[in-house]
Amino acid sequence: MNPNLDRSSHVNHQPNAKANSSALTSVTVIGLGAMGSKLARTFVNSGHDTTVWNRTPDKAAELVGLGASGATEIADAIAASPLVVVCVLDYDAARHILEPIGDNLSGKVVVNLTTGTPEQARTMGTWMSSLGAEYLDGGIMAVPSLIATPHAVILYSGSETAYGTYEQVLDSLGTSHYLGPDPALAPLNDLALLSGMYGMFGGFIHAAALAGTEGAKASDFTTSLLMPFLQAMMSTLPEMAKQIDSGDYTAKDASLAMQAAHDTIGEVSRAQGVSPELFTPIYELMKRRVEGGFGGDDFASVIELTRKRPSS
Numbered sequence: 001m002n003p004n005l006d007r008s009s010h011v012n013h014q015p016n017a018k019a020n021s022s023a024l025t026s027v028t029v030i031g032l033g034a035m036g037s038k039l040a041r042t043f044v045n046s047g048h049d050t051t052v053w054n055r056t057p058d059k060a061a062e063l064v065g066l067g068a069s070g071a072t073e074i075a076d077a078i079a080a081s082p083l084v085v086v087c088v089l090d091y092d093a094a095r096h097i098l099e100p101i102g103d104n105l106s107g108k109v110v111v112n113l114t115t116g117t118p119e120q121a122r123t124m125g126t127w128m129s130s131l132g133a134e135y136l137d138g139g140i141m142a143v144p145s146l147i148a149t150p151h152a153v154i155l156y157s158g159s160e161t162a163y164g165t166y167e168q169v170l171d172s173l174g175t176s177h178y179l180g181p182d183p184a185l186a187p188l189n190d191l192a193l194l195s196g197m198y199g200m201f202g203g204f205i206h207a208a209a210l211a212g213t214e215g216a217k218a219s220d221f222t223t224s225l226l227m228p229f230l231q232a233m234m235s236t237l238p239e240m241a242k243q244i245d246s247g248d249y250t251a252k253d254a255s256l257a258m259q260a261a262h263d264t265i266g267e268v269s270r271a272q273g274v275s276p277e278l279f280t281p282i283y284e285l286m287k288r289r290v291e292g293g294f295g296g297d298d299f300a301s302v303i304e305l306t307r308k309r310p311s312s
């Protein structure tokens with residue numbers, strides 16, 4: 001815990017319905033792009049005394065009209081609040097902005113919601129500690145229009161003290177998930193969730209292309225057949241996750257040998273004039289696993305071909 005943690009403006013004053021669940025504080029938002037602007041607007045609407053700064057100052061005008069204070073100098077923006085939320089394009093931009101005023105960050109809580117890598121988050125966390133700031137990294141699993149709704153999931157990791165102090169304030173942005181003290185955890189889980197999303201999107205694109213070869217409209221196919229099917233399949237994920245955790249992949253319903261016996265999806269795709277390239281990597285992994293002697297396993301055992309091996 002940082003003994004210099006500046007809580008001087010953390011006031012338990014609750015003037016409106018939204019603020020009933022969150023102690024009011026002063027917050028500074030650095031970066032007023034599509035996401036930063038929405039974060040700043042949400043803090044203003046939640047009753048927080050909000051100061052904003054952006055490289056291109058014009059973007060602050062609308063927020064100032066709503067009640068935010070616009071800072072011209074980054075040093076003034078930092079001085080205005082104990083809580084500093086950074087949301088800019090990338091970590092290089094964040095570092096570029098904060099480096100000249102690094103000494104002013106002592107005693108502050110810095111919440112960096114800029115998208116980056118686990119390594120960048122750790123490096124930023126180490127740098128912030130060296131400056132005497134408490135650091136929380138974050139991953140926003142939402143688009144700006146979802147911010148301030150429960151559908152906006154925001155992952156946090158880093159200083160437990162910082163999260164404990166400002167959890168209620170951060171909750172105004174969406175549904176918060178704190179993952180642990182290592183700053184790398186938020187970006188790592190952010191990227192893991194996005195890879196799950198892209199897997200689903202890839203499957204959707206291939207399925208719509210295949211069904212479309214005989215005239216099905218993508219919208220009809222998606223709502224009447226694909227979504228109900230995928231929702232049913234989703235219920236099998238917890239069981240697959242248990243198999244991954246235990247290492248026991250014994251097939252209960254559908255063995256890999258059965259699933260990979262023929263490349264029917266690939267063959268039919270080609271015959272119908274659809275490129276199988278979104279599906280082929282999955283098929284190849286199933287086949288390799290069967291060839292490796294694991295045909296009696298469930299699909300989840302494919303992870304043994306892709307995950308990091310424990311170092312011996």
Ligand SMILES: NC(=O)c1ccc[n+]([C@@H]2O[C@H](COP(=O)([O-])OP(=O)(O)OC[C@H]3O[C@@H](n4cnc5c(N)ncnc54)[C@H](OP(=O)(O)O)[C@@H]3O)[C@@H](O)[C@H]2O)c1
Nearest residue numbers: 031032033034035036055056088089093114115140142143
């Ligand atoms: N938008 C989304 O749906 C979404 C969703 C999840 C996460 N995110 C993440 O949120 C962060 C911001 O996204 P955004 O949508 O707000 O992006 P954006 O609309 O492109 O805004 C980028 C922001 O970064 C600033 N910036 C860029 N380069 C800079 C530099 N070299 N020095 C100083 N400031 C610089 C821009 O300042 P200027 O105005 O002066 O150009 C602007 O404030 C990104 O890391 C993004 O991955 C976005």
